Amino acid sequence: MLRSAAFSALRQTKAMSGKGPLFQAARAMASAAGEETVTFDFCDKTFEGYNIETPSRSVTMTQAEAIKLYRDMQTVRRLEMAADSSYKHKLIRGFCHLCTGQEAVPIGIEAAITKEDAIITAYRCHGFTYMRGASPVGILAELMGRKEGVSKGKGGSMHMYAPNFYGGNGIVGAQVPLGAGIAFAQKYKGEKTCTLALYGDGAANQGQVFESYNMAKLWDLPVIFTCENNKYGMGTAAGRAAANTDYYTRGQYIPGIRVNGMDVLAVRQAVAFARAYAIENGPMVLEMKTYRYGGHSMSDPGTTYRTREEIQHMRSTSDPITGYKHRLLETGVATEEDLKAIDKQAKKEIDEALAQAKAIPEPDGTELWDHIYVKGSEVPYLRGRVPEDVHYYNTAA
Numbered sequence: 514m515l516r517s518a519a520f521s522a523l524r525q526t527k528a529m530s531g532k533g534p535l536f537q538a539a540r541a542m543a544s545a546a547g548e549e550t551v552t553f554d555f556c557d558k559t560f561e562g563y564n565i566e567t568p569s570r571s572v573t574m575t576q577a578e579a580i581k582l583y584r585d586m587q588t589v590r591r592l593e594m595a596a597d598s599s600y601k602h603k604l605i606r607g608f609c610h611l612c613t614g615q616e617a618v619p620i621g622i623e624a625a626i627t628k629e630d631a632i633i634t635a636y637r638c639h640g641f642t643y644m645r646g647a648s649p650v651g652i653l654a655e656l657m658g659r660k661e662g663v664s665k666g667k668g669g670s671m672h673m674y675a676p677n678f679y680g681g682n683g684i685v686g687a688q689v690p691l692g693a694g695i696a697f698a699q700k701y702k703g704e705k706t707c708t709l710a711l712y713g714d715g716a717a718n719q720g721q722v723f724e725s726y727n728m729a730k731l732w733d734l735p736v737i738f739t740c741e742n743n744k745y746g747m748g749t750a751a752g753r754a755a756a757n758t759d760y761y762t763r764g765q766y767i768p769g770i771r772v773n774g775m776d777v778l779a780v781r782q783a784v785a786f787a788r789a790y791a792i793e794n795g796p797m798v799l800e801m802k803t804y805r806y807g808g809h810s811m812s813d814p815g816t817t818y819r820t821r822e823e824i825q826h827m828r829s830t831s832d833p834i835t836g837y838k839h840r841l842l843e844t845g846v847a848t849e850e851d852l853k854a855i856d857k858q859a860k861k862e863i864d865e866a867l868a869q870a871k872a873i874p875e876p877d878g879t880e881l882w883d884h885i886y887v888k889g890s891e892v893p894y895l896r897g898r899v900p901e902d903v904h905y906y907n908t909a910a
């Protein structure tokens with residue numbers, strides 16, 4: 514059991530975020546005390562490989578690391594619940610895509626990589642933004658179009674950014690070639706890092722995905738093409754849109770692994786394995802078998818193309834947080850009381866973040882053209898254009 518002073522510190526707000534000094538102090542205390550590790554085992558069907566061996570069937574980590582995975586999933590779940598409520602109260606307008614049910618993917622990925630590695634994904638991105646270092650206040654403020662949001666209130670749900678996190682991209686599948694480009698830069702600069710380019714099962718049929726496979730393999734780029742297969746591309750079941758739903762095999766000349774994306778430990782293990790492979794050998798395809806509880810977006814009830822019974826079955830048998838909670842209890846890493854305290858703290862943190870975000874004003878109208886036109890010149894011109902072309906973009910008239 515975690516009954517040490519280290520665990521007591523970890524249960525405090527800033528400590529549990531993994532970013533504050535209390536967290537660092539708790540980790541140091543645990544290390545000094547010779548904190549015990551815990552080993553988790555996987556069933557035989559957790560990983561399936563295509564032209565490659567599969568990761569080890571067991572994973573060992575410190576107890577503090579195991580607890581942090583649980584805390585992060587609870588925080589992201591609460592963050593999405595706050596977004597859902599805010600949208601229904603008309604505090605959030607426009608698009609809003611929630612990852613409720615898929616929390617094991619961003620949390621497991623972040624636990625397996627370094628801050629120097631890069632991630633790029635589509636529009637279901639709130640959890641990734643948080644795990645890459647953005648604050649709950651900044652994320653919620655962005656959702657509500659407030660000026661202290663992570664994109665200054667101008668991007669909303671679909672366009673969020675953080676250190677080495679390149680969005681949040683709205684065009685279906687377009688983030689995949691961008692991810693290959695980021696990996697090209699990493700290799701060009703001689704970095705021992707990789708890029709995870711994530712896309713859904715719906716985007717997996719885009720031609721640019723296969724073009725990216727080709728270029729990545731030609732140049733052996735350190736990119737992990739990661740398909741979040743949540744079974745439905747908007748309202749269409751995967752089997753109705755794809756002749757081959759074994760997405761991890763679709764790289765053809767690129768090896769692949771399918772992993773249970775509802776198991777945060779399995780995601781962590783698979784991504785750590787893929788990262789080591791990609792840095793040394795080139796691209797890999799990962800398929801995360803996951804599930805979203807809500808609709809594709811807030812305008813989709815999510816029940817016209819699947820039954821309520823199906824959703825309830827997934828919640829009751831495969832929920833990533835509930836399943837991981839049972840593992841922590843069975844291995845003696847934490848008690849029910851310990852985990853309830855974490856649940857309560859996560860709710861408190863997000864409730865406070867939501868209140869702060871609501872109090873932030875919207876951007877001033879004078880900022881409408883900021884980050885679009887280059888300032889300081891006689892005639893403003895669009896960013897990305899050279900001054901010689903300014904007469905094409907002259908808006909002064």
